[in-house]
Amino acid sequence: MNVLKLILQHRRLSAGLAIAVVTAALLQVTNTNPAVSQTLALTAYEAPSDPGVDPEAGIWKDISGVNVPLSAQAGSYVAGGSVKMVKAQALHFDGKLFVRVSWADATDDSSTTKVQDFADAVALEFPQSATAAVPSICMGQADSAVNIWQWRADSNNGVRDPNVAYTNALVDMYPSTEALFYTARAANNPFAQLDRGAVQSLYSKAFGELHTLDFQEVQGLGTRTGDGWAVVFERKFDTGRAGHALFAPSTNMDMAFAVWDGSQDERNGKKAVSQFVNLSIAAAPAVTGGGDQTRTIIFAAGLGIGLVLIGGGLAIYGYRENGD
């Protein structure tokens, strides 16, 4: 009865609240999120032609990108973090998403034939599905899995047979070259497979649950630049398979970056990671030549100063009017 009295006393508020509850339920059921991300934003515009997976393709020199700061991974233990920043650019063409990532790395760690070698690598992480909740950046969470694309410099280099890597090596009693003698390959270690490319598509919904997806569809290629690496990832918007991130024009998706520097013994969790940034897939064609945010910053500063001046003027006026 008290509740009823309260509702009757606050009829307008109760009615408004009821409308809000129904609207919220509708938004939840239809998974419609009117909120817009304001984190670092990477926009993928439509490319005029197929950019391919070549990181040196001309289009990448003409479009702007976003510089994403990285820090040491701290999900389960603090480690890594030798790479401080990556530059990310994105495009789409003919139903495919292209993401180019470049970063500074003085050493080329693309050979891992020795046990103490670790490869340079970069990974992109996407929520498997866009929901109201952004998943845990640490390998996803039970109700919100992530799809990870990892490029490795050694895979990019191609699987190197020890006989090829060490041409002067001699083995007296080990002449066999049957598949069973390549134990990693025989055990289905994905990195040892000859038919796999430089990029692996992975799936996870918690710590310790990372696994390779059965269907590998992400293409990728990395090249050495003047000061480090540039890598391009390519994938169809929709693979039609479970576990794979789904993209579409005029939509937004969260994405995060991780980078490993092999010369710093970085591997597995020892890496540099970013926070989630917002990947916006725009239907508009790519605009070339720039991306400097100076105008936006000046606009923000001007607007802020303007508001302060207006407020100051109002305050002086008010004090005089009210004799306050």
Next chain:
Amino acid sequence: MALRIRRPGDFEGVPDIRPLVWILAASAAVELAILRTFTRTAIHIPDIEALRTPYEILTRGGEFAYFLTLCLLLPAAVAAAVALQRGGHPQWRLATFALVVFTATWPLVDLGAISSGALDAMTLAAVLGLGTAILLVSGARSALPVGGFVAAYAASAFFTLAATGDGAMSVGQQRVLLNTAEMAAVVFACTTPMLLNGSRDRFAIIVAVVTGLLVFGALLGNGSTSRFLLLWNIGLSGSMPSFFYAAAAGGLTYTVLRAMRGGYPLIAAGLVLLVAGGIGLHSTYQSALVGVGLAALAAGLWVARTETAPSTAPVPAATGAIPITQRA
């Protein structure tokens, strides 16, 4: 001559924003606790798969709280703007203007009428405008806490704005901005008790000390997860010593409790909304929480000030006690 002739509940045509702001703050707090905290730490619960059904029910509840908060934000922002505008004090016009700027910008981005960069700029300007309005109205008492929050927000927002594009800042410059945001945010939280005058609240002190110790323990015991939560939920990296964050949590807890128990519900709700909104640009959802939180704080601080000021001072409409200016 300005006369205060109305009492709480005695008003015409001016919205009393207290119930709406409180429901909004409660809904945002539930969303923060479930969706942004529990679901991201549930991976540490042993055998979580066995608890799949209760887990899903809880997360659906958290999602509903998110959507409900989202639905309440726009009416709350409009109500706060109207209430501040009719509050009868000129400084409120700045706050109203800033709130209207942001409230009007959000739907424009959804419609694709303006760019996300313009939205970010408008959001930053609105926070600066609201912060300035509060400082103009409430004076020196709010300088450190409100100035700290606005400085932290501005530094973090500038970092986001400047990180996009080819003319971006160096890593060192970015660190300066982020460290500034970190320190200013801690100053904000630690100095919030300055927002309220009067005697100490022993119960609030005890709860604040316990909260501070729990936060300190969490940061020492499982620093990685705690710092991730700090980053995701508040927008801080946790790079300073744990003691500062414990003190910040204690300071905020004390002020919220004391404001609730001392008859300043708008200050309490405003602080809850600022914490749920976090530092820096994350999403329009969180930015709107910050906007409404600052508006609630502005109204609450004005009430607190008028109670300690001579009786001729007008009381803002936002509290239900409307100033009426009558000229003889």
